[in-house]
Amino acid sequence: MKEYRLKGLSCPNCAADLEQQIQKLDNGETAQIQYNSGKIQLDEKVDLNKVEKILSSDHASLVKSDDEDEHELHSHSSNIKMYLGIATGVFILALLVDGMTSVTAIPIYLTAIILSGYQTFIKGLKNLVRLKFNIETLMTIALIGAVAIGEWREGTLVAILFGLNEYLEGLGMQKARKSMASLLQIAPKEAVIIRNGEEQTIPISSLQVNDLVLVRSGDKLPSDGVIESGNSSVNEAAITGEAMPVEKAVGEDVFGGSINNEGVLRIRITKAYKDSSLAKILHLVEEAQETKTPTEQFINRFSRYYTPIIMAISALVMIVPPVFFNADFGEWFYQGLAVLIVGCPCALILSSPIANIAGITRNARNGILIKGSVYLEQLGMIDTLAFDKTGTLTKGKPYVEKYETFDHETFLTVAAAVEKHSSHPLAKAIMDKVSEFPYRELEAEKLETIAGQGIEATIDGKRYRVGNENSVKGIQIEEGVHSTIASMKEEGLTLVLVADDTKILGVFGISDEIREESESVMSALHSSGIKNTVMLTGDHQKTAEKVSKRVGVRSYFAGLMPEEKVEKVKELTKEGKVAMIGDGINDAPALATANLGIAMGKGTDSAIETADIVLMQDHLGKLPDAISIAKRVNRTIRLNIALALGLKLIALLLTIPGLLTLWIAILSDMGATILVTLISLTILWEKKEKQVNDVQHPEPQHS
Known part of the structure; x- marks a missing residue:
């Protein structure tokens, strides 16, 4: 199929009539006229002369170039105004000499x-x-x-x-x-690529994966890629709708259509333009x-x-x-x-x-991608919003919300020595917290991962444990320490304990950080007429209760497997129009089951492809x-x-x-x-x- 722009379309009914006539031509069965966007899609084998003849019966025609399209737009409008003006003048003349x-x-x-x-x-x-x-x-x-x-x-x-x-x-x-x-x-329209040390300007349609492109200050990024050199702030409004620039450094992902605010960036292209986030969004x-x-x-x-x-x-x-x-x-x-x-x-x-x-x-x-008028209409009829918790109402990134130390210096030193080489999200959260304090940097030896418990390691010849409650079995826990652990569990925190062979040195209480905007968004949604807000999560009861109170959702269901989320969504759809909001990957079944699926994506392919509506920002701020x-x-x-x-x-x-x-x-x-x-x-x-x-x-x- 080949796409052409049209000029001179007069009305939707006329467009539909022209489409039917063109479909009767040889190889014209698949022809489609899109009145709203002023375009026509034709099989490459169809006779364009016959198409032009049919179009001319309604004073429409194919556009051959951008310049012709722009000229025709102004010319057609001016001609109509001229004819109407002359006609009105003639009519007034007739009235004057009645x-x-x-x-x-x-x-x-x-x-x-x-x-x-x-x-x-x-x-x-x-x-x-x-x-x-x-x-x-x-x-x-x-x-x-x-x-x-x-x-x-x-x-x-x-x-x-x-x-x-x-x-x-x-x-x-x-x-x-x-x-x-x-x-x-x-x-x-174009990209500046570096080949054999020389700069060349090429159309973005010729851009290939692994090409190295140069983006100067004020220029648009031609496609999705990774920064190889340079630092800059980037305006991602074309993708996310956010006006505030985002700081970018070497190794970070960038989106085509973003604007480089200052400095010079060299970007390794990871997607041809037609596969980029921007191209998919525009399409x-x-x-x-x-x-x-x-x-x-x-x-x-x-x-x-x-x-x-x-x-x-x-x-x-x-x-x-x-x-x-x-x-x-x-x-x-x-x-x-x-x-x-x-x-x-x-x-x-x-x-x-x-x-x-x-x-x-x-x-x-x-920065809100709505895939069709039908979904826009449904969005305006929604009365229930169901939210996934992790990555939607929360940031999906663990952080140490609370900690308690019973041997401050040893607690931080041991935690840092054991966790600094780990890529586990909980280990990163602990290191972020430990780095806020002065501590002795030591190396852990003989690290051993104990399934279902945590890690054991030797530091300065002494054995230590870092893990969950199972990792400290056999250690005598004092009453004060026991009450601290119980209190943190009651708050729905995930516990990481640090201990030696005789006592607990301290406890980290880790949670998923709630997004700053979640509470105000929930308030705006309720005030805009959304009757029911529901959180569906696989997390345990205490965590779900804590998050729901903080953000203001009106009900929640905890401990749900993916298939159970689907069942809950089905139950909710019996009571009203339901939109499910998730990350577009783990929640795909629930998104598909709801009357409307809304994904948070920031340009990810999975989010764009899964849902009916995509919030291109990495937050809910623009949902209301x-x-x-x-x-x-x-x-x-x-x-x-x-x-x-x-x-x-x-x-x-x-x-x-x-x-x-x-x-x-x-x-x-x-x-x-x-x-x-x-x-x-x-x-x-x-x-x-x-x-x-x-x-x-x-x-x-x-x-």
Whole structure:
């Protein structure tokens, strides 16, 4: 499949019609037109000349270059404004000389009609011949009818207003597309590689794994890699949405699309650009525009029946009063034409896609990757959030929360001598704590790992033990030491004891550090309408209880195996809409089981591939914003639908007393279109949602 950009697409229905025609061509069965992003995917064997011919029937065409695309965008917009301006001027001229004879006035009105809507009416006439009824067909019938009964002035006004409506409709979608396009342009175009000691500039598509690239201050990193030389702060906003720079040094991973703030970095590429985190993110965001939510699918189905129903109502309005109530045929024929115009479903069709594109774009700017409009809609409907503990509410990194020493100097010296060569996470946590104090550096000898206990070692000829409670069996424990151990266990801490053959020298109480933002995030979630927050963890009861109280989740379940987490999620989904939040690896089954899977990733492949939504930061800080935006999108769509149908209903009710006119009909349609477009675009423009952080949490319940 090959992808091309399109110019001149006029509406979603027209795009769907063009797609069906292209699919009838040889090798065209798989053709797909993506109206929201203005693209078409074609089999490489399809005849492009035939595709161009089909597209030209709707005044659309393939874009050959970026320059042509940009030029066409401005040119098309300027031409429409020019034609509408001239048409309006001609119409005003006709009004000023209203007393002129019809022989003089009609050509002026006809000129205004042609200038403002000739493209629409040419398509409408073609559709009439094919007995295909859509927006252009309805407008063409209405205009022909108005001219037939001599309503030149109102017919002209209808043509001008409909042209303006089409222009504003296209402008709204263009604004949404430009917003998405600006997001997709964050990828660098070229990379400076070092080969044989020389610098060469190449397209990033030519970049290969193990290439060494040079990134100067202010330049974008071309792809994911590891720093070989240089130190700098890097702006990772393209990946994580975080504005604050991150300090990077030799050996650290970096992401393509990040900006090097200062200094010069040499980076060894670990992924070709097409496999990089940035490329995957941009591809998924682009795909997300084209997914259809249940609401959009309903609107599309409804609009297919809506137009024929409106035509039937129009026919009844024209026929019933004159035939059965002896009313004036000309007057009710005019009313029937107005009903046809009311039947244009422009506003209804636009009520959802612009809002969804705006929501997806705004979240993507914040480093929140939503893989489709359907997931955005579901996020706005979630009432229960289930959290994994380790790496989600906590940092997933052990640290010494508390320690007790009974022989301070020996305790620290022995702990450091035994743990300094270990790569175990608990050993690193102990070394981080010990390094805060002065201690004698000694070497441990004859280190022996005892399964299920810990390590035994000889230091200065004396035997010591470092491990759990099992490692100190046989040692007489004093009452004070015993109570200290019991107290730390009661707090849910993991214990590491240091002892010689006769006594305990000290105890480290280790826990998984709670993320600084977890409590405020939980508060913001509860205040934003999330009814239930649940922590699911494989950790033991005391630890789960401690974390749940600290962060403010409303309930928790401890000691769960992965399959048991899945069962708990299934139980929760019976009570409401559930989103599961985890790291995208260990929690994959639970993420897949929930109504919505949300992974914390910071660019990891597994996170991007596993979940429906990915928080590209390594924290939950922007989750409340994402939910607020999703809820806002859903509210906006409901408001848009109500406005689109409400204004049309009011216009239709005016037929009862015979007050509906052609210009009122077109204004009701244009007004609804302008309103739904502007309301949808405010999702892009509005400032960051405020978060409420002073919500009081109820005491967590446990099971």
